[in-house]
Amino acid sequence: MKNGFWIFVAVFVALGGSWCGFVLAPEMQLGGAKQTTILNSSDVYPVGRPGEANQGLSVYRANGCAACHTEQVRQTGIACSVVLTDVGKNPQAMTNLISSLVLTSLTKEDADAASAKITVAGGKTEIHIAATGPDIARGWGMRRSVAEDYLYDQPVQLGRLRAGPDLANAGARADANWQLLHLYAPKSVVKGSTMPPFRYLFEVRKIGREPSPDALKLPSEFAPPAGYEVVPKPEARELAAYLLSLRATVPLYSAPISP
Amino acid sequence: MTVNEMKTPDARAETPDPKIDASLRVPLLALFGGAAFWLVVSSVLAMIASIKFHAPDFVAHCPWLTYGRVQPAADDALLYGFCIPAGLGVALWLFAQLGQAPLRGAIVPAVAAKLWHLGVLVGLAGILSGNSTGFAWLEFPRAGSVILFFAYLLLALWAMMNFAARRERALYPSHWFLVAAVFWFPWIYSTANLFLVAWPVRGVVQAIIGWWFAGNLLFVWLALVGIGTAFYFLPKFSGRPLQSYYLALFAFWTLILFGTWCGIPPGAPVPAWMPVLSSFAAVLTVVPVLAVAAIAWQTSRGGSDAPSLECGGDAPVAAPAPAGRAAPMPADGLVQQDKATRASHLPYGDGASPPRGFIRFGLLSFVLSSLMLIAMACPRISRVTEFTWFGPAQTQLQLYGFFAMTMFGAIYYLLPRAVGFELPFPKLARLHFWISVPGVVLLVLPLAIGGVEQGMKLNNLNLTFMDATKAMLPFLRTSTIGLLLILLGNSLFALNIFAMTFVWEKSLVKKAFAVVTAPLETEGETGSASASLRRDKEVQA
Numbered sequence: 001m002k003n004g005f006w007i008f009v010a011v012f013v014a015l016g017g018s019w020c021g022f023v024l025a026p027e028m029q030l031g032g033a034k035q036t037t038i039l040n041s042s043d044v045y046p047v048g049r050p051g052e053a054n055q056g057l058s059v060y061r062a063n064g065c066a067a068c069h070t071e072q073v074r075q076t077g078i079a080c081s082v083v084l085t086d087v088g089k090n091p092q093a094m095t096n097l098i099s100s101l102v103l104t105s106l107t108k109e110d111a112d113a114a115s116a117k118i119t120v121a122g123g124k125t126e127i128h129i130a131a132t133g134p135d136i137a138r139g140w141g142m143r144r145s146v147a148e149d150y151l152y153d154q155p156v157q158l159g160r161l162r163a164g165p166d167l168a169n170a171g172a173r174a175d176a177n178w179q180l181l182h183l184y185a186p187k188s189v190v191k192g193s194t195m196p197p198f199r200y201l202f203e204v205r206k207i208g209r210e211p212s213p214d215a216l217k218l219p220s221e222f223a224p225p226a227g228y229e230v231v232p233k234p235e236a237r238e239l240a241a242y243l244l245s246l247r248a249t250v251p252l253y254s255a256p257i258s259p
Numbered sequence: 260m261t262v263n264e265m266k267t268p269d270a271r272a273e274t275p276d277p278k279i280d281a282s283l284r285v286p287l288l289a290l291f292g293g294a295a296f297w298l299v300v301s302s303v304l305a306m307i308a309s310i311k312f313h314a315p316d317f318v319a320h321c322p323w324l325t326y327g328r329v330q331p332a333a334d335d336a337l338l339y340g341f342c343i344p345a346g347l348g349v350a351l352w353l354f355a356q357l358g359q360a361p362l363r364g365a366i367v368p369a370v371a372a373k374l375w376h377l378g379v380l381v382g383l384a385g386i387l388s389g390n391s392t393g394f395a396w397l398e399f400p401r402a403g404s405v406i407l408f409f410a411y412l413l414l415a416l417w418a419m420m421n422f423a424a425r426r427e428r429a430l431y432p433s434h435w436f437l438v439a440a441v442f443w444f445p446w447i448y449s450t451a452n453l454f455l456v457a458w459p460v461r462g463v464v465q466a467i468i469g470w471w472f473a474g475n476l477l478f479v480w481l482a483l484v485g486i487g488t489a490f491y492f493l494p495k496f497s498g499r500p501l502q503s504y505y506l507a508l509f510a511f512w513t514l515i516l517f518g519t520w521c522g523i524p525p526g527a528p529v530p531a532w533m534p535v536l537s538s539f540a541a542v543l544t545v546v547p548v549l550a551v552a553a554i555a556w557q558t559s560r561g562g563s564d565a566p567s568l569e570c571g572g573d574a575p576v577a578a579p580a581p582a583g584r585a586a587p588m589p590a591d592g593l594v595q596q597d598k599a600t601r602a603s604h605l606p607y608g609d610g611a612s613p614p615r616g617f618i619r620f621g622l623l624s625f626v627l628s629s630l631m632l633i634a635m636a637c638p639r640i641s642r643v644t645e646f647t648w649f650g651p652a653q654t655q656l657q658l659y660g661f662f663a664m665t666m667f668g669a670i671y672y673l674l675p676r677a678v679g680f681e682l683p684f685p686k687l688a689r690l691h692f693w694i695s696v697p698g699v700v701l702l703v704l705p706l707a708i709g710g711v712e713q714g715m716k717l718n719n720l721n722l723t724f725m726d727a728t729k730a731m732l733p734f735l736r737t738s739t740i741g742l743l744l745i746l747l748g749n750s751l752f753a754l755n756i757f758a759m760t761f762v763w764e765k766s767l768v769k770k771a772f773a774v775v776t777a778p779l780e781t782e783g784e785t786g787s788a789s790a791s792l793r794r795d796k797e798v799q800a
Binding site: 017022026029030061062063068072076134137144146147157159160161193194198199 | 311312315319320321326327328330389390391392395419423428430434435439443446450460462463465466467468516520527528530533536537642645650651719724729731
């Protein structure tokens, strides 16, 4: 390369190529995405978050929760099981047939084959699909995360490190009260938690004429001094609302599971 | 283009022109001074973040110092505060040296450097006050990024004008890497800011553009600048031309063609073609990485018979700069074969040369961190390492082990020439090297090993999540020691840079004072004043 112009051309070719591939093409494929329908249902997914939960996403962003938490569940595969719904006219023959078949932890093909054998013998079956993988087994979700799950997130907080557990389905695991206790004093609900407490999202104040109904019911070692109460600030409530809204459990065409 | 023509840059003799160095003095001090400051800030912030793994309650009442703000702030202070301005400064100097053209209108890049550091200040304050954009490596709020972008454009424009005005027309391999880097950043930075912050795209496309940006900035941009710099210094240190021109050309093309597609993790919740394409590109990136390794190996092999330039050599350090500078610098290629002559040209006398140690360590880290990056793009390995501390370990090795270390080497080499003084504390520069090497090892190694262990434990369903997290703690706590060493090393670097700036400013004041007072003095005193003026000028040169 003899002059600067050719270097510019090199940059243009190389970076322009990847710009088209990873900026333009994804935007054309996914940028106009709309809600999808849930598998075997007429309901649409996802629905927008309620206002408070939406505010909570900006609390989540502002405090960098994504530095330690991911919001994406991985899946290594699926396991199908064949469920007999009708034994047919000859229960004895069906029992014999079924005892000769493997009906759980199957691939889709094997499940279809087993189902076909039962159908031929006069029975009726349903095939149940479950996602597999360590994330699923840990209870972090029922299926892998897919692009549809993030349609209304602004900003999308996928995260890249699991210093803490995955939160893609945090809302399916705990209630608002637990979330607030966990934010104020993580060790009060999770023994040995390494999460830093977010005490600045709460107000420790003198109890007025009567205790606030919102005050946290903390175990004694985390409780404020007598006569004081811990009340969540609006940010804490919003963050808890956002965490409760994290729930990606419905079956989709791109990630089929049986409910 | 004939082979002969292409070989010219290697054989070029760089005549040391004091005007070239002097023209760069002010912008370089502005760029490196701020960079040294942010470097220390970054390690202080990283220390605060790391202490939270010893005591989660540490400064828990303070929203500005919560982990989720301090950690990205530390990362961004290192990347935007140190790496980019240091890289730009080194690039400015290299353009001027390779092209043998003094920088014109140096006040503009000097102001742009101050503007850049202002942008970093605004951005960091934004993150710590809770106004981060929430995108990795792009956390600076809009005000900060706009300032950074315009400051960069000014610096890039001046770098390109200097490049266009070069008197030595032939291009050296370092030129390709550095010119490409100059164009690279505005493209990726504007794309990311427009599509993520100004007019955000919808849904998971945000994450895809975020990965594209981070990959192009952290892997490609840093590699372009760092390798471009190393390709200038390697031949200088070893006295051998770059081995070889064609391999360097090959490394350049493969790096920008494949490296730019890396970054989308294999498990990402996006259409499958993207991670597949990205993994494929990452595997091909082995090619430029190995090419760089081969070039570095072949080029520095000649250095083994050169006089000991290693760090920690016990030869005298305080060789006066003017004496060293009076003799011609070793050219990129045809260096005088006489060892004694060569030794006398070295800026640190015939012994200690932190630049060489830093740049060699940087190249080693480049190869290792790139291989880690490539490994993480393989689906099988990614299943273990994704979402673990292996990722941060790779990033730290890339940012600090490779890029920052390479920049330290370059700055220790070029700043004394640009300013016209020997380093105020050359021994501290050597100490910096010997502190930061174990620092990087103690930071990266525990995180990498712990990350793999954490990943295997997370995939082992007999263990709870808490077991995996607990198993990580000793590794995280060990890495705090690494961070502490890095903080010490960075402070030594900053000390040298600040002292240098101070000495230079003092000499300016002295000179101005001499000029102002000279005409008013009697004849005898005028003589002594002009003598001191001459002395200053010598020092300046």
